[in-house]
Amino acid sequence: MSMKIGEEPFHARVKSGIDNSFMRGAVAGAQERLHARRLKAAAELGNWEEWRALGEEIRQHTLANLDFYLFQLSENVAKRGGHVFFAQTAEEASQYILDVAMEKQAKKIVKSKSMVTEEIQLNAVLEKAGCEVIETDLGEYILQMDDHDPPSHIVAPALHKNKEQIRDVFRQKLAYDKTEKPEELALHARQTLRREYLSADIGITGCNFAIAESGSITLVTNEGNADLVTALPKTQITVMGMERIVPTFAEMEVLVSLLTRSAVGQKLTSYITVLTGPRHLEEVDGPEEFHLVIVDNGRSNILGTEFQPVLQCIRCAACVNVCPVYRHIGGHSYGSIYSGPIGAVLSPLLGGYDDYKELPYASTLCAACTEACPVKIPLHELLHKHRQVIVEQEGRAPISEKLAMKAFGLGAASTTFYKLGSKMAPSVLNPFTTNERISKGPGPLKAWTAIREFPAPEKERFRDWFHHRKKAGDQP
């Protein structure tokens, strides 16, 4: 499965995550900052719960009528002279993009951040065919320069790296001779990447929201890289997971407002760009040719099941930023480009239980993720459902574990359950429980503050706990 990162088994990944103290500090710091910013941004609106309800309603309606909206989108893209390719599999998607690249005799391709192109392993396919592929999002660029180090956070992919490491990568790979100051590093990337945009043959982007009524795509960034990726090369290819769509501009607006507030606590990011078709004849910048690739790759199998709500996701990472397990083990432990609670729900669905059956257990079911989600995906319930499926249908766990399921069923308020979840991480909860901002948080944080009442975590390492559990299936 292509969304997979690394071959190490789950407990080994977790161990290296826990042992990486810089990473853990960085994750904790980032979580706290992003979390506080999200709360502030939500509080400013005053009626955040209403916004969430609207976000949920829009996403549910769109998914329930996804066939229609994709039809309408494709019609409108074609009307504006763009080409649409519907790809049922990852292979079909990357093959089509490769065909376009070959037809254009593309040598250099610039990309802006896109999870779905990671999912379909597009870079590897293009590179194998001899194309140079350059990531332009600063975080992604850093990872790419560091021999394709995998991302560890949906929104801040290079979160696990410190600035000294980044400086060293730049020195080795980019003839960099300045210090580890973020400003100097960013300036160097700016200068290096400028040349790439200007000389690239193709620009490839992801898509935050496609707009069905007009055949447009919406890109949300702070760096402005997506704008240069789409303004300068002659050919633009946009790749979208098939669920990333809204009916009209009005719904796009609402979801963008939810996304930017939830992801980074900004009212809007610096650049929200809505692109429709190729440029007009008399325009000078913008692509001459536009291709939209709509990817299923396992998503339609989720439709019509109890897991359908996961497709409401707008990839804001708010759930990641409140997750005590992510905080402790870091993004790489999930073994998937999708980490945190959303990754623990989505990865087994897209990648199968063989690779990802541990992930639904990498959770305390504390429901902080569900409370944080701007489109009200019941993440902890879906994690619970995964466990039920694994135990009952897949027969991957012994009978005694079915008994454990009963304990899970008691929900986040259960002491028995809490002991099970928190054993993994004696230190996990401390920073949050002593954090004043959080204990004073508004509605969505009730679940978090409730945790404060829980007994102190016991001192068993997660890997040990996990190892035991896996071997014996013991009820704790």
Added chain:
Amino acid sequence: MKRGRIHRREAFLNQVAERLGRKAYATNVQAPQWRHQPQWTVFQGYSEDDLLEVLKTQCAAIHTDVFETNKEQLPLTLQKVVSRYGGGPVVTWNDPRFAEYGLSHLLYHHWRNSGIHVHIWDPSLGAVNITEAEQANIGITFSDITLAESGTVVLFSDRGKGRTVSFLPQNYICIIPKSTIVPRMTQAAFYIHQQVKAGKEVASCINFITGPSNSADIEMNLVVGVHGPVKAAYVVVADG
């Protein structure tokens, strides 16, 4: 515009429809009236002046300088702001509003005579425009719609309104007619939605720009000025 090609739609959409419990994919759906509409209540009833205050407060948070002026003073203000950001080369849209707002003399004569290189977007010159934008110190455009809440200028691309004028130069200045200020993105999106419903073509590129480019990808430190402009300034013109 020549219609584009659509590949492999039938099988794909029928699979989706089947999963949703339908025999064939739906070809006509109306979005419902949403039960909650909190977006319309933000800054409801605010006057133009109130909204300007909201905008100014927000600009402090997005690292953007704001200069207020009126139509008479605009040429002088713009001249000052440009020299404050280091002068030329300057690149601008070819937008009739520059003339309407009395800026022709500044653009076509004053700056050029005082040694400041000015490039006015000209589609007939093709890629030269991009080179000019890339080498410019300052890019100048007007705002088509301005969002008070987020401090955002909305730009619709067009033949004289190149997209890279606001991206490639080192600094970006946007002239905001005060009458373009609305409470938030809701009003802009609604306007565009109405245009689409009326059968009008949307611009090939609509930019919602909120201050200069930035990144927090290195240890969560905010760096202002990444791929797009390093500095941004808004010049608000009372035009009532």
